[in-house]
Amino acid sequence: MSSNSMKPPIISLSVPHNSEQLELEPISPQSLVSKFWSDYHSQAPRKVISVLPPILYESLADSELPSPTPKALSYEEAAQQCRSDVWAIIKECERTNNKFSDPEFDIEKDFASYDHNCLFGIERACDDDDEEQCAKPGSVHRIPWIFENPEFVANDFISDIKQGTCGNCWWLAALASVRLRKQLMEKICVARDEDCGVYGFVFYRDGGWISTVVDDNLYLTEEDFNQDVYDGTGKRARLYKKQKQTGSEALFFSKCGGANETWVPLLEKAFAKIHGDYAALDYGWAGTAVEDLTGGVTTVIQGDRVLCKERLWRELLGSGEGDFLFSLSTGSQGNKYRNGLILRHDYSILHAIQTEDELGNTVSLVKIRNPWGEKSPSGHGEWGGAWSDGSEEWTPFMMKKLRHKFRDDGTFWMSFHDMLENFRWIYRTRLFDKRWTATQRWMSVGVPWLGGYLKKRFIVEVQQEGMVVLVLSQLDDRYFQDLKGQYEFIPHFAVRSVGSNTPICQAHPVQQLHRRSVNCEVMLAPGTYEVIPEIIAERDEQSMPVERVWKL
DSSP states (O other): OOGGGGSOOOOOOOOOSOGGGGOOOOOOHHHHHHHHHHTTOOSSOOOOOOSSOGGGGTTOSSOOOOOSSOOOBOHHHHHHHHHHHHHHHHHHHHHHTOOOOOTTSOHHHHHHTTOOTTTOOSSOSOOGGGGGGSOOOSEEEEHHHHOSSOBSOSSTTOSOEEOOSSSOHHHHHHHHHHTTSHHHHHHHEEEEETTTTEEEEEEEETTEEEEEEEESEEEESSOOOOTTSOOTTSHHHHHHHHHHSSSGGGBSSOEESSTTBOHHHHHHHHHHHHTTSGGGGSSOOHHHHHHHHHOOEEEEEEGGGOSOHHHHHHHHHTTTTSSEEEEEEOOSOSSSEETTEESSOEEEEEEEEEEEOTTSOEEEEEEEEOTTSSOOTTSOSSOOSTTSTTOTTOOHHHHHHTTOOOOSSSEEEEEHHHHHHHOSEEEEEEOOOTTOOOOOOOOOOOOOSSOSOOSOOEEEEEOSOEEEEEEEEOOOGGGGGGGSOSEEEEEEEEEEETTOOSOSEEEOOSSTTSOSEEEEEEEEOSEEEEEEEEEEEEEOTTSOOHHHHHTO
């Protein structure tokens, strides 16, 4: 090292000839604050459609980068796509002489590898160090192996439904209401080939219909017979299978009441597939499930706030084949049970009737069902008040008139008044047929830090006076719930005539948990109207940030 290297460095400064260029404009405190917040505000908010770089798609012959504006399929388009997919699978099965195995939702392979990706999402409540706290199935087998005389459906879907290990009472309560209408179930269960083991279904999501197919592998509760046990004749293995791995009761998840019916577990499997896994079905609301199954629009009614009970009762009376389907939720206030009913639990409304007893008194009764299909071990799950099984109201005359029998099947009657008193939420889903015209428009908005109506709005032109159902909906986050982040978005909107400041209708969630969509049913005269959204964001610190989930 030379001595010159020990000298301090020489720094050269160049000064511009115009000294005025050195003068910096002072930045106000407000400008500093605004600049800080600008880093957290997207100028072009959009749905994230892919977490993989676009270059990865370039080398694939049959894969395309997902579209930022997916086309919403009509029911006819989705059903036709489903039939085409099932037909193509049947032809391939016949060519290879193999039954269908779904590569997109292969629960047999997933079970054998202990990955459990079909059971749980990215963020899991249990891990390898805590296996005992996480219920898992014992085995996976195909329908012909499980059922002695399997049949997809018998008696037009009217068999009972029983909940399994999954916490999806909300979905099963909806299904129990929908299955009473054969034409609705036939729209969902589009195509199948039981020999090949392929089943096609359609569901409604994000403003359009989607289709999916599944194979006939199902989860069972019990493990396979222990091969280490000596059983030279196979008798013990056959007895074990007969007792623990045969029929509907052997299934780990939901099942039909009939020993050999299969439509419930297969439909549940298809619904789990389109949401990524079975764990995604935990917790929800029956009203949103009816929307997913029918394409209807659900209004949430608080039981103790009904203004015109007669109007609601008329709608209930016509729900058998009318414009509405109904379901219920007990809410979560109080202990685990109230008057025999399970709290934080959803129920189905099967039937409503107004009749006279033997004394000529008019009674308004509602037939309700618990998706468990039976009482709990503690004896709860069914209503325990007037008109419950064994109550004094059930005279021989009324038993015969309503064809009622006392059974532990999850089904019970109660008066309309008691229903309003004991169920916190009533889900009223309006169904749409060919008499209705539907249109939709999606837009992306940045959620402001301040509350208030947004500048962006929807314009609606009404050409003929009539009932209009307006819905403001956000994307269903159930199929990407592990990646939705810490914020919940609660939609509101107001409707008014263009040029007027007087709202015709204002819509907001009855409670924030019912936040996927809000709607307004209103009679509108011909004219031009604007729908003005308001979005409120709330942070849930218990949820994991997306960047942490991404690192799992």
